[in-house]
Amino acid sequence: MAALTAQDETQLYYPNKMVRIILLAMEEVMGRTGVNAVLNLARLRHLVNNFPPNNFDRQFTFAELGALMRSLDEMYGPRGGRGLALRSGRACFKYGLKEFGPVLGVADLAFRLLPLHLKLKVGADVFAETFNKFSDQAVRLGEEEDRFIWQITRCPVCWGRKSETPCCFLAVGILQEALYWVSGGKNFEVNETACVACGDDVCTIVIDKKPLD
Ligand SMILES: [Zn+2]
Secondary structure, eight states, X not given: OHHHHOOOTTOOEEEHHHHHHHHHHHHHHHHHHHHHHHHHHTTOGGGTTOOOOSSOOEEEEHHHHHHHHHHHHHHHHHHHHHHHHHHHHHHHHXXXXXXXXXXXXXXXXXXXXXXXXXXXXXXXXXXXXXXXXXXXXXXXXXXXXXEEEEEXXXXXXXXXXXXXXXXXXXHHHHHHHHXXXXXXXXXXXXXXXXXGGGTOSSEEEEEESSOOO
């Protein structure tokens, strides 16, 4: 509970709506009991059976999200935690699309009619903008001939964490599902190559433009 009272200007926040999406996605993957256990371990007991309201108020700190992800690893081991974070990330996209899709125009016919390479580009831009606009997460999108570089310069997923290998699997899962949706059912190689938790300056996720299938 203590972390929530420190509404310090230097703190970075996610809006309630995004945290609600993450918890609903985790609940879909792990069940209510699983989510409650992880919330308890992360010292977020006030959210047990009491998910945040569906609004844009920025009330959930990056430190709290980092703790939530760390607890997933503590409880299920690094391998188990990684799998659950990836699957939760993928599930987040569905809930996120319901909340943000109409605002962003990505469900419009005009978007759906674009050729794949443009859909990926426009989709990635819009997606990066969503985080930049509605949360304190900062995303910078770079592009090379055969890949997109998704750089999270302020990343909540690994906030306060230390790890030998990149650990922002929730973010990787969301991107995988976003690409799957945008491309009408194709899978893409998505890899985190640098991570603040490993001592890098930013979290970097590399997305191959060519689908795997
Ligand atoms: Zn990160």
